[in-house]
Amino acid sequence: MLLASAAWWFGILYLAFPYVTNGSSESQAGPVGAVIGNDVILPCYLKPIPDNIIVEWTRSDQTSGKVHLFKDGQDSDGDQLPDYRGRTSLFNDQLINGNVSLKLSKVTLSDAADYKCSIPNEEGQKSNIKLLVELAKDELDRVLKELEEARKKKEIIDNENDSLAAEIVDIKKAVLIKSVTKVMLIADLLLQNKSIDEEDHEKIRTAGTRHDQMTQLYQVLDKKGEKAKSAFHMILKEQEPDVLKLDAASTWSRGQITGVIIAVIVAVLTASAVV
Numbered sequence: 287m288l289l290a291s292a293a294w295w296f297g298i299l300y301l302a303f304p305y306v307t308n309g310s311s312e313s314q315a316g317p318v319g320a321v322i323g324n325d326v327i328l329p330c331y332l333k334p335i336p337d338n339i340i341v342e343w344t345r346s347d348q349t350s351g352k353v354h355l356f357k358d359g360q361d362s363d364g365d366q367l368p369d370y371r372g373r374t375s376l377f378n379d380q381l382i383n384g385n386v387s388l389k390l391s392k393v394t395l396s397d398a399a400d401y402k403c404s405i406p407n408e409e410g411q412k413s414n415i416k417l418l419v420e421l422a423k424d425e426l427d428r429v430l431k432e433l434e435e436a437r438k439k440k441e442i443i444d445n446e447n448d449s450l451a452a453e454i455v456d457i458k459k460a461v462l463i464k465s466v467t468k469v470m471l472i473a474d475l476l477l478q479n480k481s482i483d484e485e486d487h488e489k490i491r492t493a494g495t496r497h498d499q500m501t502q503l504y505q506v507l508d509k510k511g512e513k514a515k516s517a518f519h520m521i522l523k524e525q526e527p528d529v530l531k532l533d534a535a536s537t538w539s540r541g542q543i544t545g546v547i548i549a550v551i552v553a554v555l556t557a558s559a560v561v
């Protein structure tokens with residue numbers, strides 16, 4: 287209860303000063319800001335109005351349905367947009383003064399819109415107001431922290447992914463040395479990628495036969511470590527995908543199984559990061 291009224295007052299604090307009309311022309315007030323989950327009042331003042339008046343609150347992006355409709359001396363929810371059910375109210379004791387401000391509770395992100403209050407069929411009796419919705423500071427901090435944690439997790443997974451690729455390169459060593467044909471192209475790309483240096487590249491180039499060059503390439507990769515093997519794996523996948531499909535060992539290593547599990551986690555993490 288205390289929390290609810292605190293939230294309500296917080297919502298009130300976000301009110302921009304209303305633009306009071308003299309009742310004779312259209313007006314533009316606001317914008318009004320609200321924090322997600324809080325309540326907000328959208329101010330609107332029209333000409334002092336008779337008892338049997340109709341007051342309409344609408345959204346400019348919703349042509350059918352009302353945000354709030356007051357007629358025959360009471361709220362009417364027949365034509366109300368579903369998203370606003372049970373969340374809107376007018377200040378009934380204020381209507382007689384032409385104060386047709388709308389209280390909107392439990393603000394959501396999708397409430398951000400241009401609103402219009404009006405008395406249908408009465409020329410000039412309307413006013414527009416924009417509602418801006420934002421995250422509370424602590425909520426924003428929480429979201430940023432989650433993103434940072436997701437980024438760190440992804441970094442860890444990327445590293446494990448490198449280990450996995452390196453392991454595949456190791457497992458398939460014999461078959462790759464035998465079958466890879468574009469050795470120098472791959473060496474060029476590795477050099478370009480800074481995974482190997484000039485000196486290593488030169489050793490590979492001058493090694494002799496294609497088979498010798500591959501053997502030399504493997505020596506360099508063994509020296510450089512997982513990141514280089516991972517880059518080699520990536521380049522190979524682009525340049526000669528078929529050789530990677532050649533069987534080295536018929537059973538999966540523990541590392542490969544771990545890799546599949548990691549790939550699933552990455553997919554889930556990526557999906558949740560997007561949300």
Ligand SMILES: *[C@@H]1O[C@H](CO)[C@@H](O)[C@H](O)[C@H]1NC(C)=O
Pocket residue numbers: 327377380385387
């Ligand atoms: C209109 O009514 C609301 C709700 O009672 C109130 O907060 C606001 O001050 C009123 N405006 C004027 C100008 O009296």
Ligand SMILES: *[C@@H]1O[C@H](CO)[C@@H](O)[C@H](O)[C@H]1NC(C)=O
Pocket residue numbers: 444447451519520552
């Ligand atoms: C992990 O490695 C595999 C195989 O190299 C690759 O297809 C995949 O895109 C990588 N995933 C990530 C998140 O880097």
Ligand SMILES: *[C@@H]1O[C@H](CO)[C@@H](O)[C@H](O)[C@H]1NC(C)=O
Pocket residue numbers: 478479480481516517520521
């Ligand atoms: C080298 O290539 C790999 C795989 O494409 C990539 O992950 C890495 O960031 C590249 N490194 C550089 C220095 O370009």
